[in-house]
Amino acid sequence: MRGWPGAVAAAAVAVLLFGPLLAVMARGGSMPGLTSADWAAVRFTVSQALVSAVFSLGLAVPVARALARQRFKGRGLLVTLLGAPFILPVIVAVFGLLAVFGRGGVVNNLLAAVGLPTLSIYGFWGVVLGHVFFNMPLATRFLLQGWLAIPAERFRLAESLRLPVFRVLEWPMLRSVGPGVFMVVFALCLTSFAVALTLGGGPGATTVELAIYQAMRFDFDLGKAAVLSLVQVGLTGMAAAAAGVLTVPEGFGAGLDRTVPRWGRSSRGLDVIVIALAALFLILPLGAVVVRGLSGLTGxxxxxxxxxxxxxxxxxxxxxxxxxxxxPMALRSRGRWIGLLPLALSPLVLGTGVFLIAQPLVNPTRLALPVTVVLNALLCLPFAIRVLGPAVDGIEAGYGRLATSVGLTGWGRLRVLLLPRLRRQIGFVAGLAAALSMGDLGVITLFAGQDHATLPLVMYRLMGSYRTEAASGAALLLLALSLALFWVFDRGGRVDVDA
Amino acid sequence: MIRSLGYVAGLCFCATGAAAQTPVLTIYTYDSFAAEWGPGPAVEKAFEAVCGCDLQFVSTGDGAALLARVQLEGARTDADVVLGLDTNLVARARATGLFAPHGVTTTLNLPVAWDDPVFLPFDWGYFAFVGNADAPQVHSFKELAASDIKVVIEDPRSSTPGLGLLLWVKEVYGDQAAQIWADLADNIVTVTPGWDEAYGLFLNGEADAVLSYTTSPAYHLIAENDASKVAWSFDEGHYMQVEVAAKVAGTDQPALADQFMAFLVSDGVQSVIPETNWMYPAVTPVAGLPDGFSGLVQPEQSLILSPDDAAAMAPAAIEEWRAALSR
Structure with a gap:
């Protein structure tokens, strides 16, 4: 597919990303070098991101596999809930996590009850735990998409030939999807700041993003913020390149677009344990958010x-x-990497850059909501490309030549061949984007005036003026609305896919 | 569907812009000041009753974010008045050259002398550790370091209370500050990006105490009828936070801005500060302070560095803090 719309979209994204960064650089003037404190931040940032990504992906594989193999009541709900930690405002999720693993949390109460010494979550492993809580469910969703994309016919064939399903089907799928998912989680952990600092227990847990925040807000050193931002871009770029090298394209061929109802009946017991543990890890902290929020709803x-x-x-x-x-970017294999870049850019730098560009022309407060929409769409793009890109490749590999030979090109190809088969992925992407933008706190804070407050901003303002209970209520409302949006889109994408 | 969404979008995006005839006074402030439960609405109503103008608040995050926004906008800023910078931001704000003298001569009731011609205090408070009334308390940093009490503090690199704590320790201990921080390391559960997170962690039971203000217990007492929170009185004295406002030099409403600066320290505003901003008013209201404020900790010594000293000292003190706690 030629795909000029893809080229236009990629160019627009590049301008939207690099324009603001250049604006910040230009305004900053000089480009100072990094201090020893900055290098310490870089080392900590990279090491925690690596470990967090390893654990997130390592745990997501068995969970996704179990979810792909088993059908049970509440499975749909659990799959939807997998999106929850990721879309919550960071501090709400941290409070939920602490209700389980914190000083007065469930785990420590149990330990104390049986006379064991209590644990402190704060430190390097607390940061990892936090990031696993955020990213393991997301990685699970991505991998689950991978499993569901293996045509049902292949499973049947492998089983009837008594071939090892893992080696001939699942491992190739993981080699094709895994590196990309690892890269996304690694990049997300690179730009983390509140989780790392709050759970890290002290300034030893300083990330590059915190240094950017400090440069921007406290020192007003825009040059420094730009330099640190480039460091983040460089690190993410290296991760993306490594993921590209490690990715081995799969070649399952096409099927009849059916997902397999169940296979591997023999190991149901292990799957049940894995799913139960993952569900507990997910539901306990979320349950704490719900319980805390209920009393605040009335106020x-x-x-x-x-x-x-x-x-x-x-x-x-x-x-x-x-x-x-x-x-359009996914339909075109060249230039897709541009869509992954927003992962690397600090929302604070991005927002500040847009502010600098817009301010001479128009009162930025008027732009609060449009800018929030555009920048959030940009920030969701990496996930969208990560999901849609491989799916398009798979379809093209399976049906592309046939479609070309019957002269199916352009709009017709999109409508007849691609869109029906991408429905599940598009639903997932739209749901994720809607839910993520719903919880945005990075972009809106810079622009919002008195009359433009979004729900997360109101929640934060309540928290900032002692109204903790009302803030918990707002957090619950946010969680419910985000999940509902996510569910509607995700569901919409899956309707009668199994027919 | 798409059409109606666009309609709603248009409505919400462009709803500002009516009432072009009355002059508009634009005040930049931090979020919790402009919030509907903060002082903002009362201040707006009272001022609009006397000024024949439309007062509009534009709020951005905290004090540091507020100054960063004004710096981003530079001389082009729409702000006529900037309200809510704290002492530690004053040197940076002064260096921008964006602010003009306020000309207000009202006598202020601050515990320390303040005669800045540009930055006018509208409220102030003492930093303090706030803990539970039924739990052990300490009365100095050394005592805290020797105890096994756990506290949560804010990061001085991203939060004004965090920076206040840093300067507090520096002011009391000078060259020994690094040692104090090293001794405190095992008492600090964690460091948060801002006050909100720290206070939330404390309320959730993650720490025995949190760095906040001596006036924090008054909120729980007055708004929640809850006497369970107390501020620890430190023998070494308490560091102060003074919140100031300033008139923007390039304002297109100089007369209104001057009128507002004088209004800010009048009884109409000062009397609503205690129970909306939960700080001490810069001028004691005619009717006195609310009852809930009478039982608060009264430090024997009020500590504060001049804006220039604070700005000069901060970078080295932050590095000292980071090194001592990173070990």
Whole structure:
């Protein structure tokens, strides 16, 4: 496929990303070198991101495999919940996690009850635990997509020939999907800041993103912020290159677009244990968020309703824009890497750059919501490309030559061949984008005026003025709305796929 | 569907812009000041009743984010008044050259002398560790370091209370500050990016105490009828936070801005500060302070560095703090 729309989308994304970065650089003037404290931050950032990504992916493989193999009541709900930690505002998820692993949490209460010494979560492993909580469920969702993309016919064939399913089907799928997922999680952990600092227990857990925040807010050293931002881009770029080298394209060929209902009946016991543990790891902290939020729901100020409406609007528009940008880019294999770049850029730098560009032309406060939509769509793009890209490749590999030979090109090819087979992925991408934008706190804070507060911003403002209970209520509302959005899109993408 | 969404979007995106006839006074401030439960709405209503103008708040994060925004906008800023910088940001704000003298001569009731011609205090408070009333308390940093009490603090690189704590320790211990931080390391559960996270962790039971203000217990007492929180009184004295406002030199509403600066330290504003911003008003209200404020810790010594000293000392003190706690 030629795909000029893809080229246009890629060019637009490149401009939207590098324009703001250049604006920050230009305004910063000089480009200072890194201090020893900065290098310490780089070392910590890379090491925690590596370990977090290894654990997230390592744990996601058995969970995704078990979920792909088993059908049970509540499976759909559990799969939806997998999206939850990732879309919550960081601090809400951290509080949920602490209700389980913190000083007065469930785990320590159990340990104390049986007379064992209690554990402290704070430190390097606390950071890893936090990042695994955020990213393991996401990695599971990505891998699950991979499993579901293996045609059902292949499983049947492998079973009837008594071939080892793992070696002939699952391992090749992991080699094709795994490196990319690892890279996404690694990049996400690279730009983490509040989780790392809060659970890290002290300034030893300083990440590059915190150094950027400090340069931006406390020292107003834009040159320094730009340099640190380039360091992040470089690190993510290296990770992306490594992932590219490690990726081995799969070659399952095409099937009849059916997912396999069940295979490997023999090891049900192990799957059940894996799923139960993953569910507990997910549901206990989320349950704490829900329990805490219930009492706060009644004390919510009226402005929360408007803020929720604004957030929903931002989420829907961002989801639409994400798909509109990602689909053409995914259809074209060249230039896809540009779509992965937003992972590397600090939202704070991005937002500041847009602010610098916009401010001479228009009052930035007026742009609060449109900018939030555009930048969030941009930030969701890496996930969208990660999901849609391999799916398009698979379809083209399976049906591409046939479609070309019957003269199916352009719009017709998209409508007849690609869109029906991408429905599940598009639904997932739109759901993820909507939910992520719903919880945005990075971009909106820079632009919002009195009348543009979104739900997460109102939640944060409540927290910042002692209203902890109302803030918990707002957090619960945010969780419920985000999950509902995610569910609707994700569900919409899966309707009668199994027919 | 798409059409109606676009309609809603248009409505919400462009809802600002009416009322072009009345002059608009734009005030940049931090989030919790402009919030509907903060002082903002009362201040807006009272000022609009006397000024014949439209007062609009634009709020951005905390004090540091506020100054960063003004610096980003530079001389082009729409702000007429900037409200909510703290002492440690004043030197940086002054260096921008964006602010003009306020000309207000009202006598202030601060525990320390303040005669800055540009930056006018509107409220102030003492930093303090806040803990539970039924738990052990300590009365100095050394006592805290020797105890096994766990506290949560804010990062001085991203939060103004965090920076206040850093300067507090530096002011009391001078060259020994690094040693104090090293001794405190095992008492510090964790360091958070901002006050919100730290206070939340404390309320969730993750620490015995949190770095906050002596006035924090008043919130729980007055708003929640809860007397279970207390601030620890430190014998070494307490570091102060003074919050200031300043008139923007390039304002297109100089007369309104001047009127507002004088209004800010009048009783109409000062009397709402205690129970909305939970700080001490810069001028004691005619009716006195609310009852909940009477039982608060009264430090014997008020510590504060001049804005220039604070700015000069901060970078080295942050590096000392980082090195001592990273070990």
């Amino acid at each position: 919510l100020p009226a402005s929360v309703g408007w803020a929720a409406l604004r957030s929903l609007m931002v989420a829907l528009l961002a989801a639409g824009l994400t798909v509109a940008l990602a689909l």
